[in-house]
Amino acid sequence: MTRWKMTISYDGTDFVGYQIQPNGRTVQEEIENVLSRMHSCTPIRVVASGRTDAGVHASGQVIHFDTTLVLPAERWIRALNSQLPTDIRVLEAETVHDTFHARFDTTGKRYRYKWDIAKIQQPFHRNYAVHGIGTPSIELMKEGASSLIGTHDFSSFCAANTSVKDKVRTIESITFVLVNEELHMVIQGDGFLYNMVRIIAGLLWEVGTGRRAVDEVKEILHAKDRKKSAKTAPAHGLYLEKVFYE
Amino acid sequence: MTRWKMTISYDGTDFVGYQIQPNGRTVQEEIENVLSRMHSCTPIRVVASGRTDAGVHASGQVIHFDTTLVLPAERWIRALNSQLPTDIRVLEAETVHDTFHARFDTTGKRYRYKWDIAKIQQPFHRNYAVHGIGTPSIELMKEGASSLIGTHDFSSFCAANTSVKDKVRTIESITFVLVNEELHMVIQGDGFLYNMVRIIAGLLWEVGTGRRAVDEVKEILHAKDRKKSAKTAPAHGLYLEKVFYE
Known part of the structure; x- marks a missing residue:
């Protein structure tokens, strides 16, 4: 299991916010859907530094998640960006210690x-x-x-x-x-x-x-x-x- | 009858182009619809300096049209911008000689x-x-x-x-x-x-x-x-x- 820290950017215009909620499109859900697809439909939980509201943009939000998939950073970035909707981009990726927490460690x-x-x-x-x-x-x-x-x-x-x-x-x-x-x-x-x-x-x-x-x-x-x-x-x-x- | 020359800006993303066509949203149609509404549903023909294709933007397109409505330039700009969709803006307006032609005179x-x-x-x-x-x-x-x-x-x-x-x-x-x-x-x-x-x-x-x-x-x-x-x-x-x- 490896923990990845990624810096992402998103255009908040067409999202009801970062965090998953019952109604409407969220950044978290879009990322988790792509990750789940990459892991044979195993749900992958993504943790962000914090939520952002509907319409709010991010040019440097940080997330983390755990995975058993072994890929170099460049491949992770390319794989995610090719599957994510165009209003979310992964900018950077790096492996971190398995105690790193995108929210609690800010x-x-x-x-x-x-x-x-x-x-x-x-x-x-x-x-x-x-x-x-x-x-x-x-x-x-x-x-x-x-x-x-x-x-x-x-x-x-x-x-x-x-x-x-x-x-x-x-x-x-x-x-x-x-x-x-x-x-x-x-x-x-x-x-x-x-x-x-x-x-x-x-x-x-x-x-x-x-x-x-x-x-x-x-x-x-x-x-x-x-x-x-x-x-x-x-x-x-x-x-x-x-x-x-x- | 007064001829107005206006400088307009539009985000081409959600248009099939400048010029009216049978299928899809066009800049010309949106402007003509607003003008027609302002003239008790009399159709007003708008002439542009030239067409732009689907997705192409304009930060300084020029149009002209004739009207019997008498309004100062600032009022024209405000009236149009309050009724136009947010992806079209009128930036400038001035009256011109009635032989001015937005396309032929470029x-x-x-x-x-x-x-x-x-x-x-x-x-x-x-x-x-x-x-x-x-x-x-x-x-x-x-x-x-x-x-x-x-x-x-x-x-x-x-x-x-x-x-x-x-x-x-x-x-x-x-x-x-x-x-x-x-x-x-x-x-x-x-x-x-x-x-x-x-x-x-x-x-x-x-x-x-x-x-x-x-x-x-x-x-x-x-x-x-x-x-x-x-x-x-x-x-x-x-x-x-x-x-x-x-």
């Missing part, structure tokens, strides 16, 4: 949130960046973001319907990059609560476009109350970009 | 052909750039392209099933640009034959990846024979980028 994650700031959005980008109405001040967004860096209770930035008790997380960095007519927020931390990146994106966009004062970010953080915060920004601007391990 | 066009040269293509790009297998030499592609610049009979670069008699066209420039992990060929000329850009793209890719010698480009051009040339490159790498008028 030490951090990096997400990217993309706004298209063109006056009219080219249709090619419609599923891959949120069309931001208004001209944001990146300086204001940076200022607002600075209050969130560090270790805090992020209750104000966590979807209400979550069972997670401990809402303390550490954000290591939030940076903003202009790429042609897109504004990207790149956020890295030790872990993120449910919808945390999208609520932060929603709030910082409001700050950048002048709908909220910069000082409100700190107030909202201290309030520890989801209701005080901004609306969750749309799913299709979000990318899980990198998962870190020791 | 003095030139610019196309862009995109290859994704990443080892494994991220799924987000799968409909928007052709995954080029192999590492192309841009120098060789430039050398090959140089033989095509100027006024020539491009019979070797024209789909066989065309009724056009005069196959002489002028290519003003062919440039190559590296954008992250994409290689773009930008080609500008006074007009292009059916499939001409895609056949040129197919040939120059073969030259760049060493499957054909640079000298063959000249030989193929002089042969004036479609069969001597390369395979037509896939549609989804091609963008109609700009249409020129006097």
Whole structure:
């Protein structure tokens, strides 16, 4: 039995999310179906670093699974990519110790949130960046973001319907990059609560476009109350970009 | 009656082409349907600078139509974009002289052909750039392209099933640009034959990846024979980028 760690990419547009659920197409199910076919219909369980919601993309999600099939990494990548639907790609594959766990061993994650700031959005980008109405001040967004860096209770930035008790997380960095007519927020931390990146994106966009004062970010953080915060920004601007391990 | 000239953008993925045809969804039909609705069901005929094939994109197609509706340009753009499907956007609108003709008055066009040269293509790009297998030499592609610049009979670069008699066209420039992990060929000329850009793209890719010698480009051009040339490159790498008028 060998444990494989793989880095995968998927276009979240046509999925109801990463994780298998009773209704709708999921990334996990598509991968498990292909693996099962490769193992004479034996079910293979795939474990990811975490789930992603409907419409959310991943350019660097990490999964692991166990197999008795012996193939070099390049062959694994080719075999999977030739059978997977075109909206999922395996980018990298390596064998790991049989105690490696894609979810429990993560030490951090990096997400990217993309706004298209063109006056009219080219249709090619419609599923891959949120069309931001208004001209944001990146300086204001940076200022607002600075209050969130560090270790805090992020209750104000966590979807209400979550069972997670401990809402303390550490954000290591939030940076903003202009790429042609897109504004990207790149956020890295030790872990993120449910919808945390999208609520932060929603709030910082409001700050950048002048709908909220910069000082409100700190107030909202201290309030520890989801209701005080901004609306969750749309799913299709979000990318899980990198998962870190020791 | 006012004649409007509009610049539009569309994602060719889910269209059978620009021009109305008996079976399948077309860009022209979608626009005419919206215009007809705006004119109490009076049919409005839309004329484009030229057709594009199934899967081919446009970031700067030009159309014209006549209307009795009086609206400022910004209102026209908003009204159309709120009713058009999300894979078509109106980018610009201006009134023109009633003798302006989107097709007959063109003095030139610019196309862009995109290859994704990443080892494994991220799924987000799968409909928007052709995954080029192999590492192309841009120098060789430039050398090959140089033989095509100027006024020539491009019979070797024209789909066989065309009724056009005069196959002489002028290519003003062919440039190559590296954008992250994409290689773009930008080609500008006074007009292009059916499939001409895609056949040129197919040939120059073969030259760049060493499957054909640079000298063959000249030989193929002089042969004036479609069969001597390369395979037509896939549609989804091609963008109609700009249409020129006097």
